[in-house]
Amino acid sequence: xxxxxxxxxxxxxxxxxxxxxxxxxxxxxxxxxxxxxxxxxxxxxxxxxxxxxxxxxxxxxxxxxxxxxxxxxxxxxxxxxxxxxxxxxxxxxxxxxxxxxxxxxxxxxxxxxxxxxxxxxxxxxxxxxxxxxxxxxxxxxxxxxxxxxxxxxxxxxxxxxxxxxxxxxxxxxxxxxxxxxxxxxxxxxxxxxxxxxxxxxxxxxxxxxxxxxxxxxxxxxxxxxxxxxxxxxxxxxxxxxxxxxxxxxxxxxxxxxxxxxxxxxxxxxxxxxxxxxxxxxxxxxxxxxxxxxxxxxxxxxxxxxxxxxxxxxxxxxxxxxxxxxxxxxxxxxxxxxxxxxxxxxxxxxxxxxxxxxxxxxxxxxxxxxxxxxxxxxxxxxxxxxxxxxxxxxxxxxx
Ligand SMILES: Cc1cc2nc3c(=O)[nH]c(=O)nc-3n(C[C@H](O)[C@H](O)[C@H](O)COP(=O)(O)OP(=O)(O)OC[C@H]3O[C@@H](n4cnc5c(N)ncnc54)[C@H](O)[C@@H]3O)c2cc1C
Numbered sequence: 001x002x003x004x005x006x007x008x009x010x011x012x013x014x015x016x017x018x019x020x021x022x023x024x025x026x027x028x029x030x031x032x033x034x035x036x037x038x039x040x041x042x043x044x045x046x047x048x049x050x051x052x053x054x055x056x057x058x059x060x061x062x063x064x065x066x067x068x069x070x071x072x073x074x075x076x077x078x079x080x081x082x083x084x085x086x087x088x089x090x091x092x093x094x095x096x097x098x099x100x101x102x103x104x105x106x107x108x109x110x111x112x113x114x115x116x117x118x119x120x121x122x123x124x125x126x127x128x129x130x131x132x133x134x135x136x137x138x139x140x141x142x143x144x145x146x147x148x149x150x151x152x153x154x155x156x157x158x159x160x161x162x163x164x165x166x167x168x169x170x171x172x173x174x175x176x177x178x179x180x181x182x183x184x185x186x187x188x189x190x191x192x193x194x195x196x197x198x199x200x201x202x203x204x205x206x207x208x209x210x211x212x213x214x215x216x217x218x219x220x221x222x223x224x225x226x227x228x229x230x231x232x233x234x235x236x237x238x239x240x241x242x243x244x245x246x247x248x249x250x251x252x253x254x255x256x257x258x259x260x261x262x263x264x265x266x267x268x269x270x271x272x273x274x275x276x277x278x279x280x281x282x283x284x285x286x287x288x289x290x291x292x293x294x295x296x297x298x299x300x301x302x303x304x305x306x307x308x309x310x311x312x313x314x315x316x317x318x319x320x321x322x323x324x325x326x327x328x329x330x331x332x333x334x335x336x337x338x339x340x341x342x343x344x345x346x347x348x349x350x351x352x353x354x355x356x357x358x359x360x361x362x363x364x365x366x367x368x369x370x371x372x373x374x375x376x377x378x379x380x381x382x383x384x385x386x387x388x389x390x391x392x393x394x395x396x397x398x
Contacts, residue, residue, distance in 0.1 A: 005027065007146055042104050045102070049301055051302070073193075154286045200248060206254060228240075305332070309331050310325075
């Protein structure tokens with residue numbers, strides 16, 4: 001059979017997974033990444049549900065497990081640091097999952113285990129993608145011209161190529177009104193091996209999590225959120241500092257450390273909802289198609305799984321791209337819908353505004369994490385769960 005060409009735009013979890021599996025199937029793979037070099041940054045992500053099986057089929061389960069962040073559990077703490085509740089973390093999919101890994105370590109692991117022959121272009125982006133009778137014609141901002149049989153857009157939530165290929169009314173961007181600031185800060189003697197989670201009034205959360213690099217991963221998350229997108233890093237962090245001025249607990253330490261850190265990632269949580277993820281020879285994978293946000297959880301698991309399922313369906317329908325991409329959507333959609341449909345009232349529960357709301361949250365949290373209700377609480381952290389069997393990649397390729 002004629003060798004087929006794929007261009008993958010975006011070199012993070014979804015793009016690298018697609019590159020991995022399509023190359024294994026013999027496709028010529030070119031990955032275009034906007035950043036000037038491979039991006040190592042990012043905080044905790046986890047591998048759950050069916051993504052564990054995908055990772056295993058990649059032969060990378062043990063490698064990722066070796067890079068575990070070392071976190072042993074998740075606790076809620078009060079303003080003095082005293083533990084008020086412990087979230088279930090036993091089993092593979094607890095609040096602290098069995099496979100907790102830093103995004104950069106995870107992406108790097110896939111990158112370093114790609115089958116030989118994947119070509120990378122850094123510091124470039126797709127300017128136009130025109131579908132023709134024989135192939136799809138891509139022109140990049142650096143003037144490169146590429147012809148391919150398939151374009152996989154895996155550019156994350158703010159994907160520019162998606163917004164060019166699909167009309168505005170086909171891409172619903174649902175602002176969840178939550179801002180999250182992730183950063184790496186120096187570890188201190190008081191930090192332990194658990195994820196410590198503190199809630200305070202005016203919808204503010206502070207999280208501290210251990211990592212496997214001798215540092216601590218901090219998150220400030222708050223709602224109502226702030227639109228910090230147009231601001232420079234200094235101005236954005238100043239706004240966050242104002243917001244956390246009287247937040248107590250470890251807020252001053254985190255704010256000071258963020259100012260000095262070169263690894264701060266700010267996100268205004270936005271769900272992406274689309275009625276279709278493909279058009280002609282173009283298909284979306286990962287956050288670009290369905291960002292679920294950390295509030296839904298499982299973004300990395302779905303991104304990893306999408307690369308595998310896409311390749312498997314293309315292998316199953318070698319002469320019919322439309323059928324393959326439809327089958328890919330049909331397989332992935334229930335997993336995405338499951339996570340995007342956030343329980344009613346979740347935001348008010350997670351981000352209480354007043355002292356009364358906070359007290360209620362503590363109470364509900366205590367009840368939910370009590371032994372009889374632990375199985376229910378454990379369900380809240382299960383994502384990428386499915387009764388469908390993973391489609392097979394033909395023998396010899398996998
Ligand atoms: C540097 C970084 C840090 C992150 N940190 C966290 C974190 O701390 N916590 C968390 O929950 N999630 C984080 N995420 C998001 C998380 O990785 C994703 O939610 C999830 O893993 C799904 O991955 P994805 O591959 O679909 O998208 P992403 O991981 O968002 O990757 C998209 C990739 O596409 C590239 N890209 C974007 N636009 C273009 C373009 N026009 N052309 C070519 N390439 C493009 C980006 O540089 C990136 O490499 C981070 C992502 C990145 C890129």
